[in-house]
Every structure is written in C-alpha cells, then in structure tokens.
Amino acid sequence: MQYHDDPIETDATIDIGPMIDIVFILLIFFMVTTTFVKDMKLELERPKASSAMAASSKAIRLYIDQHGDTYLDGEPVRMWLIQSKLRDLLSTSTSKVVLVVTDEGVPAGKLVEVVDQARLSGAESVGVATRKEAG
Numbered sequence: 001m002q003y004h005d006d007p008i009e010t011d012a013t014i015d016i017g018p019m020i021d022i023v024f025i026l027l028i029f030f031m032v033t034t035t036f037v038k039d040m041k042l043e044l045e046r047p048k049a050s051s052a053m054a055a056s057s058k059a060i061r062l063y064i065d066q067h068g069d070t071y072l073d074g075e076p077v078r079m080w081l082i083q084s085k086l087r088d089l090l091s092t093s094t095s096k097v098v099l100v101v102t103d104e105g106v107p108a109g110k111l112v113e114v115v116d117q118a119r120l121s122g123a124e125s126v127g128v129a130t131r132k133e134a135g
Contacts, residue, residue: 086121
C-alpha cells in the first residue's frame with residue numbers, strides 16, 4: 001500500500017460582490033438624504049429687521065434682484081410662471097415654506113406680486129428674507 005500525502009488544494013478567494021452592493025446602497029442612501037442649500041450668486045442688498053430669525057434651509061427660495069427680475073432655483077422665471085413652477089416644486093418638497101429673497105431697492109408692488117403668486121401656488125408659509133434670515 002502506498003499513501004499519498006496530497007494536500008487538498010482550495011481556492012482562498014473572497015467574494016466582494018455583496019460588499020460592492022452594500023457600498024452602492026449606502027451611497028444612494030446618503031445621496032438621497034443629503035440636503036443641498038441652493039443659493040444664487042446674486043448680489044442683493046437685503047433689508048435689515050430687528051425681529052429677524054434664521055430661516056429653514058429646506059425653504060424654497062424665490063429671488064428678486066435690483067432690476068425686478070425673478071429667479072427660482074437659479075433659473076430666471078417670468079411672473080406668470082411663478083405659480084405653476086412653485087406648485088410643481090411644492091408638490092415634491094417636504095417643506096411647504098417659500099422664502100422670498102429680495103434686494104432692498106425692489107418696489108413694494110413687485111414684492112407683493114411675487115408673494116401673492118407664492119401664496120396662490122399652495123405654500124403654507126411665505127416669508128421675506130432679511131440679511132440674517134437669508135444667510
């Protein structure tokens with residue numbers, strides 16, 4: 001009789017497929033739950049107020065520059081489109097708050113018109129940002 005000392009050869013490999021799956025799931029989770037603060041690069045001289053409080057970072061921001069042009073999410077928007085575009089944003093947003101960030105020199109009539117359009121779009125709360133509120 002002859003004995004063979006043949007060691008059993010086994011592959012010592014690690015299956016990294018499940019680890020890659022978990023990493024992608026975590027990546028998607030963190031991308032979805034991250035809040036991005038959208039702030040435009042407009043030079044606005046915001047008015048001051050003694051009763052100002054910091055605004056929520058989840059509020060949808062409408063901008064009015066010194067020329068009276070309106071912006072929503074960094075894109076110029078006409079007055080007659082504000083209501084429909086805001087309604088679309090509010091339907092997908094968890095926060096129903098709209099913050100109007102305006103230049104100090106904007107006429108009151110223009111500001112009232114924009115706030116009125118925001119209220120008609122279904123916003124629960126519409127505020128006008130001062131320096132402290134807008135950040």
